[in-house]
Amino acid sequence: MLKEIFLSVIISVDLFLAAAACSSSSIRIPLLSVLVTDLISAAILGISMTFSDIICGYIPLRICRLSGTVMMMTIGIVTISKSLIRGIVRHLSEKEDISLKIGSCSLLLKLYLDDTAADIDSSKVLSVREASALALAGSLDCAAAGLSCGCTDVSPLYSSIFTLICGGAALLLGAAAGRKISSLDRDLSWLGGVLLIFFSIFTL
Numbered sequence: 647m648l649k650e651i652f653l654s655v656i657i658s659v660d661l662f663l664a665a666a667a668c669s670s671s672s673i674r675i676p677l678l679s680v681l682v683t684d685l686i687s688a689a690i691l692g693i694s695m696t697f698s699d700i701i702c703g704y705i706p707l708r709i710c711r712l713s714g715t716v717m718m719m720t721i722g723i724v725t726i727s728k729s730l731i732r733g734i735v736r737h738l739s740e741k742e743d744i745s746l747k748i749g750s751c752s753l754l755l756k757l758y759l760d761d762t763a764a765d766i767d768s769s770k771v772l773s774v775r776e777a778s779a780l781a782l783a784g785s786l787d788c789a790a791a792g793l794s795c796g797c798t799d800v801s802p803l804y805s806s807i808f809t810l811i812c813g814g815a816a817l818l819l820g821a822a823a824g825r826k827i828s829s830l831d832r833d834l835s836w837l838g839g840v841l842l843i844f845f846s847i848f849t850l
Contacts, residue, residue: 649800652845654808657691657791658816659838660784665817669824673770675817679777684813686781687788692806694792699802717794718846721787725839791842 661683668675675683702710766776792802 647801647804649798649845649848650804650808651812652841652848653691653791653795653800653805654812656838656841656845657687657788657809658812659841660787660835661687661813662816662820663835663838664780664784665820666824668772669821673772675772675777675821679772679774680814680817680821682774683777683781683784684810684817686778687785687813688806688810690785691788691792691809692802694789695795695800695802695805698793698795711798714794714798715846718791719843721790721794722839722841722843722846725787725842726836729834729836729839787838794846 665675665680698714766779767773772780792805795802795805
């Protein structure tokens with residue numbers, strides 16, 4: 647059960663940082679939007695893990711585990727790279743060099759680079775629809791992590807339950823601590839990538 651808790655904490659790091667980013671931009675996340683975001687994240691993780699287990703029933707166990715480990719490490723590296731890209735985007739945005747280019751990007755790409763883009767109507771309140779978009783964009787990593795857990799002893803059910811609990815707490819804490827986190831003026835999303843790499847080694 648320790649692995650399920652560890653995985654849920656990794657998923658919750660991104661949820662915490664997304665809520666903190668919204669809070670630091672004075673975007674309020676109502677309780678219903680928190681619940682929707684949390685449910686989507688937990689559901690996608692559970693579904694992707696179950697799907698991975700089904701696929702692994704037709705592939706040799708050693709190949710499945712090796713593929714899962716490589717995939718998790720790759721996701722971790724991509725997450726760290728995303729953090730670096732966000733830092734570059736933020737730095738250039740302050741100089742107003744790429745504002746027009748970002749404006750033409752799709753919503754999912756905007757959300758992948760900037761969580762505050764979820765406030766589509768600039769109302770400073772995250773609606774259920776906007777929260778769903780934020781959750782789906784953030785769940786790309788969640789789904790990839792779930793798919794990479796196939797043929798391991800990590801339970802999809804317990805992982806989803808713990809993600810539901812930890813994710814909800816992370817969203818509420820992130821919303822409360824948003825301004826303090828933003829005062830650090832650092833993108834911390836790389837932390838989830840580092841933890842995911844450790845998790846891939848932990849599940850070997």
